[in-house]
Amino acid sequence: SPLSPGWLPALQLVRRGSKAVTRHWKAMHFQRQKLMAVTEYLPPRPAVPPSCLPRAEETRQEDDGYARVLRRQVEEAFRENRMIAVCQYNSMPGEDVVMMKHYLRKHNIEVKFFLNEIVRPVLSQSKYKNLLPLFVGRNVLLVSRETKAKEMLRVLKGVPQINLLGACIDDTILSRKGVENFARLPPLEAAQGQTAGALALLPSQTSSLLQRGSVYLTALLDRHIQQLQAAETGSPAEPSPPQTSSE
Amino acid sequence: IPRPFSKSPLCPPGPGGLVVPQAGLKKYPQPPDYSGIVFPEKTKLKFMDKVPSVPKVRREPRRLWDIRGPSREATDFIQGQYGILALGGGYLHWGHFEMIRLTIGRNMDPKTMFAVWRVPAPSKPLTRKSLGHRMGGGKGPIDSYVTAVKCGRLVVEVGGRCEFGEVEPFLTQVAKKLPFPAAAVSREGLEQMRREEEEKRLNNQNPWTFERVVTGNMLGMRRYLSPYDLRLKGRYWGKFFLKHRV
Numbered sequence: 001s002p003l004s005p006g007w008l009p010a011l012q013l014v015r016r017g018s019k020a021v022t023r024h025w026k027a028m029h030f031q032r033q034k035l036m037a038v039t040e041y042l043p044p045r046p047a048v049p050p051s052c053l054p055r056a057e058e059t060r061q062e063d064d065g066y067a068r069v070l071r072r073q074v075e076e077a078f079r080e081n082r083m084i085a086v087c088q089y090n091s092m093p094g095e096d097v098v099m100m101k102h103y104l105r106k107h108n109i110e111v112k113f114f115l116n117e118i119v120r121p122v123l124s125q126s127k128y129k130n131l132l133p134l135f136v137g138r139n140v141l142l143v144s145r146e147t148k149a150k151e152m153l154r155v156l157k158g159v160p161q162i163n164l165l166g167a168c169i170d171d172t173i174l175s176r177k178g179v180e181n182f183a184r185l186p187p188l189e190a191a192q193g194q195t196a197g198a199l200a201l202l203p204s205q206t207s208s209l210l211q212r213g214s215v216y217l218t219a220l221l222d223r224h225i226q227q228l229q230a231a232e233t234g235s236p237a238e239p240s241p242p243q244t245s246s247e
Numbered sequence: 248i249p250r251p252f253s254k255s256p257l258c259p260p261g262p263g264g265l266v267v268p269q270a271g272l273k274k275y276p277q278p279p280d281y282s283g284i285v286f287p288e289k290t291k292l293k294f295m296d297k298v299p300s301v302p303k304v305r306r307e308p309r310r311l312w313d314i315r316g317p318s319r320e321a322t323d324f325i326q327g328q329y330g331i332l333a334l335g336g337g338y339l340h341w342g343h344f345e346m347i348r349l350t351i352g353r354n355m356d357p358k359t360m361f362a363v364w365r366v367p368a369p370s371k372p373l374t375r376k377s378l379g380h381r382m383g384g385g386k387g388p389i390d391s392y393v394t395a396v397k398c399g400r401l402v403v404e405v406g407g408r409c410e411f412g413e414v415e416p417f418l419t420q421v422a423k424k425l426p427f428p429a430a431a432v433s434r435e436g437l438e439q440m441r442r443e444e445e446e447k448r449l450n451n452q453n454p455w456t457f458e459r460v461v462t463g464n465m466l467g468m469r470r471y472l473s474p475y476d477l478r479l480k481g482r483y484w485g486k487f488f489l490k491h492r493v
Contacts, residue, residue: 020311020312020315020475021486022485022486028484029471032471032472036457036481039457040492043450064275067272070272117271
């Protein structure tokens, strides 16, 4: 029977070319290639690229117990000690470090090493915010309960690898020059004595001030008496004895 | 000048992309928890026969559709934590099985790790005509047996008290030698892959997708496409898997 006009000879199409699954990459019909090109994936393009937006703070990792211990130590160091000096620490041979620590320990000054990444958040939330710029790079803290700046500077002068950056003495921030001036100040007892003396100066003058009038009067009368006596030595009779007023 | 090797969580790039690595506090992470892991009786990979115990007499047609399209079996992890995922279709013969078995056996520690096959032993007979003869003379005799692997199927699974970093090198070494593209994956990696695919599918800005065109027969495209493309949706072409397509 003749082939009807609407019948597509499927066998012809199948015989042509290879099977569906081939080892090589089978060439696609052009229409299919066009369809694949049209239906490709288009990624979303936001109006503002994410690299231009501020970076969202990544979720903080859980608080490490060790970090908490170190933070507590830092807080304790700042609370307990009156003098806290921040120094730049360049690498020193081990024995020099030990010697320096020994000399400082004699004056009751402790050498403490803290990591910047722990110290910075602790300081930023306490009242020592202005010390933050000092805690950049390798540094070491010299802490002490007494304020022996002179001895500390003497020791540090002998160690060239440690440079004093700044100090916080009795909640007062001092620069390097400030620490040197502070070291040159007289000791506390002498300063107290001087202040007491200066304050006691005025009251000590009060008694002499009060007596001044009567003392002046006495002096005037004595002088007068002397003058009279001098006049009376010319004449032998003494009419009246000198009158001395009681103080 | 931005330095090339910057790992984000340790030293995130600063303004301008500059990375200044610094030493910080040493973190002591918890060691991994291997409590829920059950070891099989034999930790090493079983030997696979070249020929099944009952060899087939009747020669079978080629049936290449067992390579085509996505896999329906062995797509998820069962016992192990890491495995080799097939990213294309192909046949594995005895040589491949031996290579896998020996490489994994050589690199793993049978006391702390185990490996499990996720593909059956070769059972599909392949015929081959003798060399140098012309076409005709009937179908050739059975030459070898193979296993068909479709895309998305796991070939082997490895598990035990080990991390992905330990296992990945030799799994990738094996994956490169397979006749189809393959990759070493972990459970999380596989989940991540699937999630990304799904995200891509959802946030595709192109309103025209292959699936939509085929199901609606837009512009009469089904004349140039196969009826299998309704199922394969443009992601598969023969035995190949087109990863970049959505």
